[in-house]
Amino acid sequence: MSAHGKPYVREVSRYRWFLRSPRYMRYMVREVTCVFIALHALVLLVGLKRLSEGREAWETFLDNLTAPFGVQLQLLILAFAIYHSMSWFNVTPKAMPVQIGEKFLPGAVIIGAHYAGWFIVSIALLFLAGVF
Amino acid sequence: MAKSNKPVVWGLFAAGGTVTAFLTPALVLLTLLPAFGVMPEVMSYDNLRAFVSHWFGKLVVFGILFLMLWHAAHRLRVTLHDFGVRADGFVAVAVYLAAAAGTLATGYFLLRI
Amino acid sequence: MSERIVELEVLRFNPETDAEPRFQRYSVPCMNEWVVLDALNHVKETMDPTLSYRWSCHMAVCGSCGMMINGEPKLACKAFLREYDGVIRVEPLAHFPIQRDLVTVIDDFVTKLKRVKPYLIPKQDQPVEAGEFKQSPAELKKYKQYTLCINCMLCYAACPEYGLVPKFIGPAAISLAHRYNEDSRDGGREQRQQEIASNEGVWECSFVGACSEVCPEHVDPAGALQQVKIKSTVDWYQEHLLPGSKK
Numbered sequence: 001m002s003a004h005g006k007p008y009v010r011e012v013s014r015y016r017w018f019l020r021s022p023r024y025m026r027y028m029v030r031e032v033t034c035v036f037i038a039l040h041a042l043v044l045l046v047g048l049k050r051l052s053e054g055r056e057a058w059e060t061f062l063d064n065l066t067a068p069f070g071v072q073l074q075l076l077i078l079a080f081a082i083y084h085s086m087s088w089f090n091v092t093p094k095a096m097p098v099q100i101g102e103k104f105l106p107g108a109v110i111i112g113a114h115y116a117g118w119f120i121v122s123i124a125l126l127f128l129a130g131v132f
Numbered sequence: 133m134a135k136s137n138k139p140v141v142w143g144l145f146a147a148g149g150t151v152t153a154f155l156t157p158a159l160v161l162l163t164l165l166p167a168f169g170v171m172p173e174v175m176s177y178d179n180l181r182a183f184v185s186h187w188f189g190k191l192v193v194f195g196i197l198f199l200m201l202w203h204a205a206h207r208l209r210v211t212l213h214d215f216g217v218r219a220d221g222f223v224a225v226a227v228y229l230a231a232a233a234g235t236l237a238t239g240y241f242l243l244r245i
Numbered sequence: 246m247s248e249r250i251v252e253l254e255v256l257r258f259n260p261e262t263d264a265e266p267r268f269q270r271y272s273v274p275c276m277n278e279w280v281v282l283d284a285l286n287h288v289k290e291t292m293d294p295t296l297s298y299r300w301s302c303h304m305a306v307c308g309s310c311g312m313m314i315n316g317e318p319k320l321a322c323k324a325f326l327r328e329y330d331g332v333i334r335v336e337p338l339a340h341f342p343i344q345r346d347l348v349t350v351i352d353d354f355v356t357k358l359k360r361v362k363p364y365l366i367p368k369q370d371q372p373v374e375a376g377e378f379k380q381s382p383a384e385l386k387k388y389k390q391y392t393l394c395i396n397c398m399l400c401y402a403a404c405p406e407y408g409l410v411p412k413f414i415g416p417a418a419i420s421l422a423h424r425y426n427e428d429s430r431d432g433g434r435e436q437r438q439q440e441i442a443s444n445e446g447v448w449e450c451s452f453v454g455a456c457s458e459v460c461p462e463h464v465d466p467a468g469a470l471q472q473v474k475i476k477s478t479v480d481w482y483q484e485h486l487l488p489g490s491k492k
Contacts (some may be wrong), residue, residue: 005260007342007350012408015216020316024405027453031214034207037152040160041200045237047163048193051180052244058177066167074164081156088153091454094468095475102386122158129162130173133443139481142448142474210451214405 030087036080039073089114141206141228148203151196159196184245197238205231251275251284251326255296256336258343266343268334269293275326281335282310282321285347298347305461308397311338312347318402318459339402340411354398357414360440361422366433384429391424391469393462400456400466406449413449414441416456416466423469426476442477450474 018024043065050061064070092114093107126132162172173179183189205227212223251273258266271292273284282300289296300310303322310321313336315329326333341349367378400416407413422437441447450470457467483490 007260007344008258008263008266009342010266010339012340012405014218014409017405017408018214023455023458024453027455028211028214031207031211031451034204034211037156037200038204038208040156041197041204041234043163044159044197044200045234045241048184048197048238048241051177051184052241055177058180062166062175065163071164071167074160074167078157078160078164081152081160084149085153085157088149091452091467091471094454094457094465095471097468097472099383099387102383104386118154118157121154122161125155125158126161126172129175130179131162131165131170133440133445135438135442135477135481136444136446136448137481138444138448139474139478143478143482146475146478214451 029083033080033084033087036077037084040077040081043074043077085118089118141202144199144202145206148199148201149207151199152203155196156200181245184242190242190245194238194242198235201231201234201238202228247277248274249277249326251329252332253281253284253288254332254334255285255288255347256343257296257346259295260345270332277327279326280322281312281314281319281324281326281333284326284333285321285335296347297345306395308395311397311399311402312336313339313402318399320397320399320461323461338398340404340408341398341401351398353411354396354401354415354418357418358396358421361414361418362433362437362440363418363421363425365425365428365431366436367430368432378430380429387429388424388427391420391427391464394421394424394464394466395462397461399459399461403455403459405453405455406451410449412445414446416450416470417464419447419450419473420464420466420469423473426473438477438480441473442480447473447477 018028050057093110098105209223209227253271254268256266257269271288275284301307305320305323314324315334337343337347337349344350401407407415419441422441425431426434454467457465
């Protein structure tokens with residue numbers, strides 16, 4: 001369709017594109033949560049291994065968890081895990097709209113139900129685990 | 133245009149994302165609270181071994197770890213592309229192999245309890 | 246009627262004489278209630294007739310005047326001057342080649358639009374005598390939102406995946422395929438799936454969601470694409486685990 005002269009193609013930086021707007025930066029933070037989910041999986045896997053190795057190994061694992069580095073790592077994991085949860089729940093109405101007759105369930109209702117479910121499941125888990 | 137096979141890994145990513153969204157923060161609290169003086173009963177060696185010895189406990193632990201690993205693997209593949217890495221074939225093999233290794237390790241340790 | 250002088254920094258490109266685009270500054274006397282399009286029209290009419298850009302309806306229904314305004318994809322007829330302080334940077338819509346000044350080459354989008362077969366493909370051919378297709382209000386509501394697309398391509402300018410991977414079919418085209426897939430009168434979903442369920446189709450999307458944020462008609466293409474992903478995943482399992490079963 002170039003009637004006169006060659007069109008100009010503007011390059012998009014594959015390394016710096018997300019620095020262009022806060023919207024893109026928030027997306028990258030959301031994506032990077034996977035690194036911390038992976039780290040958490042690693043922590044659980046190591047814990048499982050120590051559990052299988054016997055009482056002493058498990059106690060050492062607990063010591064590592066409660067040491068400063070262990071606590072810092074877990075706080076970091078917790079922060080990114082919460083960001084993941086919130087970003088996941090907030091987009092659920094888009095991916096799974098609920099139509100009732102001619103109306104759609106408001107997004108806020110679907111999101112609210114997820115946050116409520118999150119709260120209930122968390123409390124239940126902590127209760128069953130004997131935290132209180 | 134051929135239909136993609138990405139649904140397989142995306143399905144695991146979506147299932148894992150949902151499970152981790154609901155469970156991960158509470159799970160982290162279980163391992164974090166001891167440092168603040170609150171020891172969940174399940175975290176004692178005897179209680180946790182009892183839970184994992186049971187077939188139901190094994191199922192729960194395996195299910196959660198499996199979904200966490202494959203969720204993180206697929207998202208990491210996409211994230212590396214977002215950071216400019218252009219080697220999707222290699223990256224895909226690497227992340228899914230890691231998830232598979234983690235899955236096998238989980239199964240192995242569970243069977244030893 | 247109050248006036249203000251607005252500074253416009255407009256990206257110019259003449260394919261016949263320029264190797265690269267360059268910015269040109271205009272000091273434009275504007276009315277406070279004007280939109281960026283009014284300012285551009287004033288420039289063209291009174292200051293620089295060589296400035297080229299697309300526009301038509303001036304009321305956000307034709308989709309012609311999409312451009313980057315201070316780095317955001319916007320319709321120039323919907324970008325109110327009162328929302329901006331200081332110099333307003335006007336550039337052609339991102340992720341499309343520049344034809345001339347603010348005019349982009351949109352062939353890629355048009356080609357992709359055709360590929361997804363954005364028209365009704367009835368389940369069965371019916372003669373006219375058989376009468377009209379009947380559709381309830383609820384059935385209409387199911388896809389109504391996705392009919393609102395005005396093909397303005399702001400979503401393509403916002404989508405980083407389209408910017409980085411040009412073969413991506415893109416938000417609007419896939420949303421329009423979804424519009425027809427969800428239409429109760431339609432039977433062409435499998436044909437469209439051949440295009441949109443490919444790696445260049447919905448699977449290039451990573452749900453950044455920028456497309457929905459910039460859409461002037463609130464189509465929510467991001468939502469449409471996630472719904473296509475879910476349905477395509479169910480499809481995949483159905484095809485591979487229960488081959489031969491009807492969808």
